[in-house]
Amino acid sequence: MHAAATVSEPATFLRRLATPRLGGLGALALLLVALPLAMPNAYFYEVAILVGLNAIVCVGLNLLIGYAGQISLGHAGFYALGGYGSALLATHASLPVWLSMPTAVAAVGLLAWLVGRPTLRLKGHYLAMATLGLGIIVSIVLTNEDRLTGGPDGMSVPPLVLLGQPVSGEALWYAIVGAALWITVLLALNLIDSPVGRALRALHGSEVAAQTVGIDAARWKLRVFVQSALIAATAGALTAHYAGFITPAKASFLHSVELVIMVVFGGMASIWGAVVGAAVLTLLPQFLTLLKDYEMAVFGAVLIVTMIAMPRGIVPTLARLARRD
Amino acid sequence: MDGSWLQFVAGGLTAGAIYALVALGFSIVYNTTHAINFAQGEFVMVGGMGAVSLAGLGLPLIAAVPLAVLGAAIVGVLVQRLALEPARSAGQADVVTLIIITIGVALLLRGLAQVVWDKRIHPLPAFSGSTPIAIGGATILPQSLWILGCTAVAVLALGGFFGRTLHGKAMRATAMNPLAAQLMGISTRGVVVASFALAAALGALGGVLTAPITFTSYDVGVMLGLKGFAAAMLGGLGSFAGAIAGGLLLGLIEGLGAGFLSSAYKDAIAFVVILAVLFFMPGGLIGARRSDRV
Numbered sequence: 001m002h003a004a005a006t007v008s009e010p011a012t013f014l015r016r017l018a019t020p021r022l023g024g025l026g027a028l029a030l031l032l033v034a035l036p037l038a039m040p041n042a043y044f045y046e047v048a049i050l051v052g053l054n055a056i057v058c059v060g061l062n063l064l065i066g067y068a069g070q071i072s073l074g075h076a077g078f079y080a081l082g083g084y085g086s087a088l089l090a091t092h093a094s095l096p097v098w099l100s101m102p103t104a105v106a107a108v109g110l111l112a113w114l115v116g117r118p119t120l121r122l123k124g125h126y127l128a129m130a131t132l133g134l135g136i137i138v139s140i141v142l143t144n145e146d147r148l149t150g151g152p153d154g155m156s157v158p159p160l161v162l163l164g165q166p167v168s169g170e171a172l173w174y175a176i177v178g179a180a181l182w183i184t185v186l187l188a189l190n191l192i193d194s195p196v197g198r199a200l201r202a203l204h205g206s207e208v209a210a211q212t213v214g215i216d217a218a219r220w221k222l223r224v225f226v227q228s229a230l231i232a233a234t235a236g237a238l239t240a241h242y243a244g245f246i247t248p249a250k251a252s253f254l255h256s257v258e259l260v261i262m263v264v265f266g267g268m269a270s271i272w273g274a275v276v277g278a279a280v281l282t283l284l285p286q287f288l289t290l291l292k293d294y295e296m297a298v299f300g301a302v303l304i305v306t307m308i309a310m311p312r313g314i315v316p317t318l319a320r321l322a323r324r325d
Numbered sequence: 326m327d328g329s330w331l332q333f334v335a336g337g338l339t340a341g342a343i344y345a346l347v348a349l350g351f352s353i354v355y356n357t358t359h360a361i362n363f364a365q366g367e368f369v370m371v372g373g374m375g376a377v378s379l380a381g382l383g384l385p386l387i388a389a390v391p392l393a394v395l396g397a398a399i400v401g402v403l404v405q406r407l408a409l410e411p412a413r414s415a416g417q418a419d420v421v422t423l424i425i426i427t428i429g430v431a432l433l434l435r436g437l438a439q440v441v442w443d444k445r446i447h448p449l450p451a452f453s454g455s456t457p458i459a460i461g462g463a464t465i466l467p468q469s470l471w472i473l474g475c476t477a478v479a480v481l482a483l484g485g486f487f488g489r490t491l492h493g494k495a496m497r498a499t500a501m502n503p504l505a506a507q508l509m510g511i512s513t514r515g516v517v518v519a520s521f522a523l524a525a526a527l528g529a530l531g532g533v534l535t536a537p538i539t540f541t542s543y544d545v546g547v548m549l550g551l552k553g554f555a556a557a558m559l560g561g562l563g564s565f566a567g568a569i570a571g572g573l574l575l576g577l578i579e580g581l582g583a584g585f586l587s588s589a590y591k592d593a594i595a596f597v598v599i600l601a602v603l604f605f606m607p608g609g610l611i612g613a614r615r616s617d618r619v
Contacts, residue, residue: 071421118604124420125361129558130603132551133596140593253551257428264425297436303429308412311422 021189024272028185032178036171045170049242051282052177053235056184058262058274060231065260066269067192068224069204070120071128073256074135075232080251081108082233083240084142084149087157092148097160101237105230112229113222120221132253139251154247157240173242180238181275184231188271191227200224204269265306267313276315328462333584334577335460339469339538341576342476346531347553348560348568349483350524356500356563357513357520358413360423364404365528366550367434371397372529373541374438377447386452394529401525404430405518431546438543449536472534479530480569483523487565496520500563528553559599561609570610575599 039045057079064070085104089095095103119130142149149155159166167173191197199220202210207217240246249255258281266277284302288295310317347369354362375393380386408430412423452471457464487493498506499516507513531549532541539545552575560571575595582594602610 065421119600122603122607125355125562126558126603126607126609128361129555130600133555133600136551137593137596140590144589254547260421261425261428264421268421293440294436297433297440300429300432300434300436304408304426304433307422307426307429308408311412311419 021193025182025186025189028182028275032182036174042170045174047283047286049170049173049177051279052174052181053239053242054259054262054282055275055278056177056181056235056238057232057259058266058278059181059184059188059271060228060235061259062263062266062268062271062274063188063191063200063224064228065263066267066273067197067200067204068221070221070225071124071260072131072225072228073128073253073260074131074133074138075228075259076253076255077135077138077251078108078112078229078232079236079239079255079259080142080246080248081111081138082236083157083246083250084155084236085233086237087155087240087246088148090158091155097158097241098162101160101234101241104237105233108233109226109230112226116222116225116229120218120225132256135251135256136253139248139253142248142251149248152248154245154249157244157246159244160241167241177238177242180234185271185275192271196220196223201269261303265303265313267315267317270313270315270319273313273315277313280314329584331461331463333580335463335465335469335580336584337577337580338573339472339576340535340579341556341573342472343531343535343549343572344552344556344575345569345572346476346479346527346534347549348556348572349480349565350528351554351557352563352565352568353496353520353524353527355557357496357503357517358409358423360409360420360427361554362521362524363424363427363550363554364430364434365524365553366546366548367431367438368397368401368525368528368546369532369549369553370438370541370543370546371400371434371525372532373449373536373545374442374447374532374543375529376533376536377449377541378442380449386450390533393533394526397529397532398522398526400434401521401523402518404434404525405521409521410514410517431550435543435546442543444543446540446542447536448540449533451537455537466538468534468537472538475530475534479527483527483565492519555596555599558609559602561611564609564611567609567611574610 035048036045039048057075061072061075064072082105085107086097086100089100089103090097093100115134119127119134122130143152146152159168161167167176192200199210199215202213202215203217203220211217236250239250262277262281263274264277265281266275267273285295285299288299291298306314312320347365350365350368351362354360354365372393375396376386376389379389379392384392408426409423412426451466451468453467455466455468457466458470485493487497495506495511496516496519498509498511499513503513506516531553532545535541535549553572556571556575557568558571559575560567560569578595578598579591583591586594
């Protein structure tokens with residue numbers, strides 16, 4: 001689409017943000033580096049870390065929901081298993097944390113591959129039901145195996161030790177999470193610009209049409225399901241070692257739903273949408289706590305109004321407006 | 326038969342009847358809109374809490390219960406008119422967006438409930454006392470019989486409505502093919518509104534019936550909504566008989582699982598069974614076997 005001769009300044013800026021690769025990655029890097037200058041105290045760092053961790057999960061989940069068109073209402077299960085897995089390996093198997101994290105993430109990937117094979121044969125709402133069931137089973141097991149997991153009260157998680165020093169302090173964790181987010185976005189952008197990404201988008205358009213041109217639908221769906229689970233588990237492991245604590249609430253159905261809301265709110269099939277959705281919906285409750293009892297009602301109302309006004313999500317809607325100018 | 330068997334079956338069927346009512350609501354709305362209404366559980370809450378409030382005002386149950394169900398139906402109509410119709414008429418909301426909107430509605434209703442009412446747990450008086458009845462070694466609360474009886478009556482009335490009345494047939498026609506129904510002069514918009522009223526009323530009925538046994542609070546809709554959704558999927562989304570079969574089966578699995586295996590794992594057992602069923606019957610027990618539209 002060619003723009004008119006006179007292009008307003010914000011429109012060019014927005015368009016550059018909307019171009020997936022260099023512009024966006026550069027802007028994200030700049031934002032991540034510049035943000036600490038605007039953050040006066042540890043609380044801001046905490047919120048920023050939370051945003052980053054949610055954004056990592058959402059970028060992965062958006063590959064599955066937005067690009068491959070397969071909904072998952074159970075990704076909080078993978079997220080929590082990453083955290084619990086790493087914590088348990090570090091506590092009970094005495095693995096160093098730099099080793100327990102990748103081991104747990106790999107194990108979650110294997111699990112996702114095993115359950116993904118039968119699950120992804122289901123379509124639409126039945127897939128939503130099956131993933132929801134998987135997530136709930138994980139959450140029930142984590143809650144009830146209290147000798148291992150500490151039950152509903154959760155368990156404490158040993159700190160990440162690098163170069164003989166425990167990693168602590170908000171600034172350091174901000175750097176780690178920021179780097180992880182940037183790498184996740186880079187990997188996701190690479191994926192969707194590759195033949196795999198085109199295959200996924202073809203699947204989303206029409207699975208039958210995709211299959212007739214030789215795309216192995218089951219294989220690609222399973223692959224992106226496992227990838228999104230790996231990303232969720234990584235974020236889960238980072239969260240656990242950052243917080244030093246983990247509870248089964250991380251695996252709950254509500255958490256799975258929150259993650260899907262972030263993806264759809266920000267914009268399906270938009271990597272930047274996932275980041276923006278995670279940022280807005282992580283920050284919003286911080287402000288809404290001021291409303292006390294009205295918090296939940298207002299959050300619901302914001303969700304309804306936004307999704308009616310911008311059914312495709314924030315980033316795709318704004319990108320389209322910018323293009324139209 | 327052993328008394329404990331009967332006990333667990335009776336308990337399972339009682340819970341299952343409630344799940345069936347909620348599942349019917351999911352299926353009715355799905356049939357007219359092709360959307361999953363995740364606010365369905367909140368109608369259960371509105372029914373139960375509404376009845377508690379009305380009874381608290383001194384109304385007899387015989388008036389409080391129908392009023393609460395009617396109130397929930399009105400809430401259902403409002404939800405459709407204010408939240409879902411604007412999204413659907415814009416024309417570019419896909420199914421996932423509609424689901425998120427219904428989740429927003431659920432949060433809004435739950436949030437309003439904790440402001441309008443409170444966060445405490447409320448009992449509703451049992452319809453006819455709470456002296457347990459002994460049957461063949463099992464003891465059953467009179468309220469369980471009310472639940473099973475009222476559910477049976479509701480299902481029969483619904484069957485009559487869909488099978489014999491013009492309005493019911495219009496709803497079925499819209500479910501099969503909205504465009505053709507519209508061409509036959511059916512107000513499909515009216516049908517969608519009616520489906521929300523009906524779904525909300527069925528959910529609220531479930532909420533009122535179960536409130537004397539399981540009590541009610543602003544957040545009961547989360548779990549009951551989830552179970553109703555699971556029941557609808559187990560039976561086959563959009564199927565009338567499937568919703569009832571799915572609900573009763575889900576209740577039975579939970580009741581027997583809790584009784585003989587582990588009460589902590591009863592929900593996990595139920596979901597494992599649902600997953601197993603879906604892996605072998607990807608359209609649910611009585612789901613339509615249809616081919617993909619290309």
